[in-house]
Amino acid sequence: MDSMEAPSPPFQSPSRSSQQLHFYLAVDRPQFKMETVVELLGVLGRRPWLPIVVCCSSRDELDAVCSSLSTLPYISLAALYSDLADRERTMVIEKFRQATINWNQQLNSVVEEGLEESETRKEENKSHLVVVTDVCLPLLSSGESSLSARVLINYELPTKKETYTRRITTCLASGSFFQKQTLFCSSNNVI
Known part of the structure; x- marks a missing residue:
């Protein structure tokens, strides 16, 4: 597995500097892609409340990813797909946004007050994955807001630049005080 890092220009905020990092993980065989994603989430998912989005190009990919990740005990998993009722879609998005708020509050507590991880129920401490x-x-464009994730994993790279750009703008948080990462796991060529 090859890994390349290409940092974007840093964003300067009044109190903290932030840098968006992009990683490309080249997986030489399609059967190793899922294993690689599970290993990545094995590391990332252990951070309490971390909001993570995995983007898939098709419903079949989404089903396979959800099936493989559903057994991870430290991740709260939800899926957004076209057959989902509007009410359920809204609930998934709102729960994920609440996880983002919890993540921001946790970071503020640790940074400002030097506190250790707060003691709350285990379910609340799970990383949230959509x-x-x-x-x-x-x-x-129709008024929906970004998912504001801190990590975006592209399970399969999209074939169009516009789709890739849309994934980044609709999934990642803007104006973050901390690092945002986009992780790629693909067996095909870069856009």
Whole structure:
């Protein structure tokens, strides 16, 4: 497995500097992709409340990813797909946004007060993961807001630059005080 890092220009905020990092993980065989994603989430998912989005190009990919990740005990998993009722979609998005708020509060507590991880129920401490197809990404042009994840994993790279850009703008938080990462796991060529 090859790994390349390409940092984007840093964003300067009044109190903290932030840098968006992009990683590409080249997986030489398709059967190793899922194993690689599970290993990544084995590391990332152990951070309490970490909001993570995995983007898939098709419903079949989404189902496979959800099936493989559903047994991870430290991750709260939800899926956004085209057959999901509007009410359920809204609940998934709101729960994920609440996880983002919890993540921000946790970071503020640790940074400002030097506190250790707060003692709350285990379910609340889980990282929150939404697996989504491109069709179901929020539409910023119609007033929906970004998912505001801290980590975006592209399970399969999209074939169009526009789709890739839409994934980043609708999934990642803007103006973050801390690092945002985009992780790629693909067996095909870069856009």
